[in-house]
Amino acid sequence: MSQPAIDNLYNDAPGLPWVERDARDRRSRLTELLARVSREAAEGEDLEAVLRRIVDCLVERMPVAIASIVLLNEACTHFVHEVWAGELTLNVLQPADDWPVSKGAAGRCVRTGVAQLIANVDLDPDYLAGNSEVRSEYLVPIRHRGRLHGVLNIESPQSDFFTAEACEVFDAIAAQVAGTIHLARVVRELETANRKLHALSMQDGLTGIANRRQFDAALQQLWTRLVKGSVPLALLMVDADWFKALNDTAGHLHGDECLRALARLCEGQLRGEDDLVSRFGGEEFVLLLPGRDLEAAVAVGEALRQAVARQRLEHPASPIAPYVTVSIGAGATWPSEGGQPEGLLLAADRAMYAAKARGRNCVVAKFVG
Numbered sequence: 001m002s003q004p005a006i007d008n009l010y011n012d013a014p015g016l017p018w019v020e021r022d023a024r025d026r027r028s029r030l031t032e033l034l035a036r037v038s039r040e041a042a043e044g045e046d047l048e049a050v051l052r053r054i055v056d057c058l059v060e061r062m063p064v065a066i067a068s069i070v071l072l073n074e075a076c077t078h079f080v081h082e083v084w085a086g087e088l089t090l091n092v093l094q095p096a097d098d099w100p101v102s103k104g105a106a107g108r109c110v111r112t113g114v115a116q117l118i119a120n121v122d123l124d125p126d127y128l129a130g131n132s133e134v135r136s137e138y139l140v141p142i143r144h145r146g147r148l149h150g151v152l153n154i155e156s157p158q159s160d161f162f163t164a165e166a167c168e169v170f171d172a173i174a175a176q177v178a179g180t181i182h183l184a185r186v187v188r189e190l191e192t193a194n195r196k197l198h199a200l201s202m203q204d205g206l207t208g209i210a211n212r213r214q215f216d217a218a219l220q221q222l223w224t225r226l227v228k229g230s231v232p233l234a235l236l237m238v239d240a241d242w243f244k245a246l247n248d249t250a251g252h253l254h255g256d257e258c259l260r261a262l263a264r265l266c267e268g269q270l271r272g273e274d275d276l277v278s279r280f281g282g283e284e285f286v287l288l289l290p291g292r293d294l295e296a297a298v299a300v301g302e303a304l305r306q307a308v309a310r311q312r313l314e315h316p317a318s319p320i321a322p323y324v325t326v327s328i329g330a331g332a333t334w335p336s337e338g339g340q341p342e343g344l345l346l347a348a349d350r351a352m353y354a355a356k357a358r359g360r361n362c363v364v365a366k367f368v369g
């Protein structure tokens with residue numbers, strides 16, 4: 001549809017006082033403004049850009065010197081952000097200046113919770129001049145379902161501009177803006193909640209380290225990356241010894257405590273940016289060590305085994321020591337184009353079972369060719 005001739009509405013006769021315009025002309029200009037603002041409010045994903053287009057619209061199409069949308073903080077005690085259009089020729093308060101709602105006509109709008117019509121700015125004790133041409137001002141609370149988001153501020157060089165019908169349209173515009181801000185905040189809150197949920201879905205609830213899902217994704221990603229750089233990849237499978245007996249004799253809560261301590265000890269062995277420890281299963285952990293060959297991986301495994309033993313986590317039912325010990329399987333390979341990471345996982349798992357068979361509390365290595 002082509003743009004109606006009404007474009008550039010106000011500027012067709014900028015000097016003409018608002019009330020001297022024909023009543024039908026005024027109404028159609030206001031209706032057109034409202035339609036435009038509604039369209040702007042419905043478009044775009046960026047709140048700042050939408051608010052800017054709305055204030056631009058007000059200044060371009062009406063006898064308005066300054067139009068602004070001033071947003072409040074959560075507690076509604078301060079203005080924290082302003083989007084404005086028009087001509088600010090004098091120094092006025094900006095949200096960046098620590099602007100409490102105790103100041104200015106916009107502050108009064110927040111304090112009283114109702115629209116403020118200032119027919120003569122010279123007589124208003126709260127008016128803060130931003131442009132010496134301004135004669136009248138209208139301020140409307142931007143409120144969505146009882147929650148106050150800010151104030152819509154319109155300043156005109158004409159003293160008779162804010163007729164009842166004009167104010168009604170600005171009230172409707174403030175309601176539109178409130179809906180837009182509400183929607184943008186809901187979207188932002190949802191995005192934050194989604195990010196938190198995603199992080200939680202990748203984390204083990206008991207120990208706080210990565211869970212199996214995160215491990216699987218990291219292994220796949222690393223494999224693909226390391227193929228290109230011809231860099232080795234090592235993996236340690238760490239399994240607590242005689243854990244069933246520990247639970248049975250010392251109780252599950254003590255068992256849980258030991259699992260948390262083991263997770264911290266595994267974390268203590270991580271060095272590289274992409275090193276990762278995850279809880280692989282019940283009392284099993286896996287360390288992903290990119291850039292380490294089998295010899296280096298065995299060294300990390302041995303350091304971990306000794307650190308666990310030094311911790312002296314009480315184990316009243318282990319036949320090999322009065323404290324918790326771990327059996328560790330180490331695997332390493334050079335990721336190759338056609339290869340699969342599962343082979344590495346299997347090798348470390350087999351090595352771990354070999355460590356169990358060898359009497360536990362030891363490290364066994366297996367290279368994957």
Ligand SMILES: Nc1nc2c(ncn2[C@@H]2O[C@H](COP(=O)(O)OP(=O)(O)OP(=O)(O)O)[C@@H](O)[C@H]2O)c(=O)[nH]1
Pocket residue numbers: 206239240241242243244245247251252253254255256259281282283356
């Ligand atoms: N406290 C606690 N125990 C768990 C948890 N997850 C798994 N387990 C227990 O870990 C035990 C693992 O037992 P098994 O697989 O038989 O192995 P094990 O007793 O450690 O014997 P080896 O591995 O052969 O040394 C089971 O009794 C599980 O119930 C957990 O989150 N908390």
